[in-house]
Amino acid sequence: MTNNNGSKRNKARTKYIILTIVAMIVTFLPIFFLPMIRHTPKTEKAIDVFSMIMMIPGIFFGFKVVQATYDKDKLAKGPLFIPKSFGYGLSINPYHPVGKVIWGLLGAVIVFFLVKFILTPA
Numbered sequence: 001m002t003n004n005n006g007s008k009r010n011k012a013r014t015k016y017i018i019l020t021i022v023a024m025i026v027t028f029l030p031i032f033f034l035p036m037i038r039h040t041p042k043t044e045k046a047i048d049v050f051s052m053i054m055m056i057p058g059i060f061f062g063f064k065v066v067q068a069t070y071d072k073d074k075l076a077k078g079p080l081f082i083p084k085s086f087g088y089g090l091s092i093n094p095y096h097p098v099g100k101v102i103w104g105l106l107g108a109v110i111v112f113f114l115v116k117f118i119l120t121p122a
Helices: 002-034 042-067 098-120
Strands: 079-085 090-092
Touching: 002 042, 042 098, 090 098
Parallel strands: none
Antiparallel strands: 079 090
């Protein structure tokens, strides 16, 4: 039963990693076309708004990758900072009470700036 649970976790982790990569490609692909467009205040605003919109799935999928990698039962009372699921460094524990607040605040800050960019005249 443990292997089946581990297999499901690996599949979920792989799915969210692929979705994160796709979101990053969609986010950064327009950068290659920037030299070809005429820069006006409206295009600059559109680029800002698009970038902020695409950060939302990036944050969500990053959160889901960390959740799919680690066991909730082990980390519910674990440390706030945990090793990254891949690569070097630390990540915020999504099962820690303060970690949930930090992930939520990160999403709220991105939504705040998205609304600010939309409401600011070009």
